[in-house]
Amino acid sequence: AQTVTQSQPEMSVQEAETVTLSCTYDTSESNYYLFWYKQPPSRQMILVIRQEAYKQQNATENRFSVNFQKAAKSFSLKISDSQLGDTAMYFCAFRDSGTYKYIFGTGTRLKVLA
């Protein structure tokens, strides 16, 4: 069974600084997708960034980038130039190519300090 592990329950970062959130996963599949979702107090899950496992190039979306290490089954999220609006829960999620089901990690609560 696939599992997703986020080992950092809480993190904080100063505004304008860079922070990295960790995520590891376990699967026997070779083709899958990985996602980072942001969940602010409004509770809506917002897609931050996604990565296809067959792509070696790390995904980037503006201030957000990932470090995808397929052999190590690691998928970390780097937030550059942190902003107060980045304060939220961040969830790492896995989905294999044959199903529609997400497997979520337990989340990392990020607080950006002014």
Added chain:
Amino acid sequence: EAGVAQSPRYKIIEKRQSVAFWCNPISGHATLYWYQQILGQGPKLLIQFQNNGVVDDSQLPKDRFSAERLKGVDSTLKIQPAKLEDSAVYLCASGPAGVTSYGYTFGSGTRLTVV
């Protein structure tokens, strides 16, 4: 485009009572999901619909939970009777048909408190 609509936003009930949640997905989205998110945990899939058919309900506690998606559009999730451990946020998400690398769109959820 309009997002995924869910109602109510909050609900407080006593244990053993029944409750229903409603979800209206993005227009044209064939796939609809209900997730349960207990405080401090990541969301857990309860049930997945493709149009009005159930694709996966393996983690749905069928003795007390039920869900339907009539006409392949709106969906309701019901709990009867509720237990204290059902206190959670219930998230609905929708996506287009076919497996896609894109993430799905989530609603803002219903926070259920069972007392």
